[in-house]
Structure formats: C-alpha cells, structure tokens
Amino acid sequence: MPHEARITRFAPSPTGLLHLGHAFSALIAAGRGDTFLLRLEDIDTARCKPAFEGSIYDDLRWLGLTWPSPVWRQSDRLYHYTSALARLSAMGLTYPCRCSRADIRAALSAPQEGAPIGPDGPLYPGTCRNRTMADAQPTDAIRLDIARASALTGPVTFTDTGPGYSQRVHQMTPSDMAHSIGDIVLARRDIGTSYHIAVVVDDAAQGITEVTRGADLFAATFIHVLLQRLLALPTPAYHHHRLIRDDEGKRLAKRDAARAIRSYRDAGATPSDIRDLLNLPSAP
Numbered sequence: 001m002p003h004e005a006r007i008t009r010f011a012p013s014p015t016g017l018l019h020l021g022h023a024f025s026a027l028i029a030a031g032r033g034d035t036f037l038l039r040l041e042d043i044d045t046a047r048c049k050p051a052f053e054g055s056i057y058d059d060l061r062w063l064g065l066t067w068p069s070p071v072w073r074q075s076d077r078l079y080h081y082t083s084a085l086a087r088l089s090a091m092g093l094t095y096p097c098r099c100s101r102a103d104i105r106a107a108l109s110a111p112q113e114g115a116p117i118g119p120d121g122p123l124y125p126g127t128c129r130n131r132t133m134a135d136a137q138p139t140d141a142i143r144l145d146i147a148r149a150s151a152l153t154g155p156v157t158f159t160d161t162g163p164g165y166s167q168r169v170h171q172m173t174p175s176d177m178a179h180s181i182g183d184i185v186l187a188r189r190d191i192g193t194s195y196h197i198a199v200v201v202d203d204a205a206q207g208i209t210e211v212t213r214g215a216d217l218f219a220a221t222f223i224h225v226l227l228q229r230l231l232a233l234p235t236p237a238y239h240h241h242r243l244i245r246d247d248e249g250k251r252l253a254k255r256d257a258a259r260a261i262r263s264y265r266d267a268g269a270t271p272s273d274i275r276d277l278l279n280l281p282s283a284p
Helices: 020-032 050-062 078-090 101-108 146-153 174-180 195-205 215-230 261-266 271-277
Strands: 007-010 035-040 094-097 141-144 156-159 169-172 185-187 210-214 237-241
Touching: 007 020, 007 210, 020 210, 020 237, 020 261, 020 271, 035 050, 050 261, 078 094, 078 141, 078 185, 078 195, 078 215, 146 174, 146 215, 156 215, 156 237, 169 174, 169 215, 174 215, 185 195, 195 215, 210 215, 215 237, 261 271
Parallel strands: 007 035, 210 237
Antiparallel strands: 094 141, 141 185, 156 169
C-alpha cells in the first residue's frame, strides 16, 4: 500500500525573535513530516516587522531546517479569508459586534453573568448577538454565533497524536461549545480577519495532514474543526506537544529575550546544544 505523504508546517508570527519554544515546535513538526512547510502568520501588520521575518529564516536554517519556496504569508491571502467569512455570513452564522474590551469586562462583572474563560479569553456575553450583518459598520468586529454554528455541525471531533493525552479522539458537544468556547471573533475590526479563519483556510489550501503546535492551543482546535466542517474543508490530525517553560514554570513569550535562539547563538551555542536543552534527539 503506497505511503501517504505527511505534510506538516511551522507558522510563526514575525512579531519578535524566536525562542526555545518556537525551536521545539519547529523541530517537532519537521521531524513528523515528509514535507515541512514554513508559513508566516503576519496578518497583524502593525506588530510584524521585516527584521523579525529575516531572523526567523536565519534561526531556522541555523537549526538545520529547510522548506520549499515560496513561503506563504497570510498578508498575501486576505481575499481567501474574507471569502470564507462571507460564506459563513451567508449561512446566517455571524453578526457584527461594537463592544470594546472595556464593554465586555463591564458586562461580565454582573453577578448573574460570571466570567468563564475560553480559548480567546473571557467568553463574550452576547451583547450584540441580535444585530444582523446588514447593520455592520466598518468599526465593528465580526463574531461567530457559536450556538447556531455548532447546531449545524453537531459534535466536533478530532484526533490528537500528541503525548500526554489519555485518549486520542476528543469531542465537544454543541452545548459544550456554547459554554466553553463562546462567540469568538472571526474578523478583528483593525485587520478584517482573525487567526482562526486564516489558519483553517491555509492548512486546507496547503494540504496539511498534521498540525503540530503547543498544548496551549488545544482548546482552540475545537474552533478550527468547527470551521472546517462549516466550510467543507478537510480536518487534519493534530499533535499538541508540551510547552517549554522558564525556570519559574511560565510559558515562554517573545519578550523573554534571554531564551531567544539568537541569544544562544551569540553565546556560542550549537544546534546540538539547543536539541539537548529541549531533550530532543540529535539531528539525523
């Protein structure tokens, strides 16, 4: 039986220097695929810088990774994201939202509301849910009506191949989606799209067979599988790996310059040293 090509990817945002956590994710993804793709998630143009993009290429090549050209940039693919959003809107699953973060915090401070936390932060209380897309203004965000959407698809299921999970198949019911995920933003008012839409559209377009990423994005995977089903896109396997943390147990962030790959390089470290720090086997 012929071997099915495995296509994996690493999709950083050029908003800072890569750190040990990025190196871990990229090396894991590259090791699990027959084809390894690099993609730049640069829709947040206000924070993305050419210098950081250049450092991504340099650091990954230094680690011994290679990838096909050209590298996809999300900023070049906005039409595809707006088309996907228009399809969801035509299904009656979206609504415009004028609420600011302060508005949401104020609504959630009411005792009867509570403040449950979802993948994108506090669950939106539904203030604008009765608005229609015909009422949308340029300053509005666009949200997904999660209850309507999940009622169409039924339970959302995906397979996880990552370590540390007692089960391989994970499922969330429509009721769970409403209470644990909430009405997520599909298009930010400042960039016209969102990570959720872009990553789903691009993974399908590039034929990704397994999405490799940190365990902090596990809950967001239910959003992505829901969108895949609504948009009639294939669902890849998922591999959620452990997070790399600092000495205090906090997840690494780009502001942690001491853990940047560039800092280790400047201090004379080798790619093998990085693999040793990450408890990864030596490169073949």
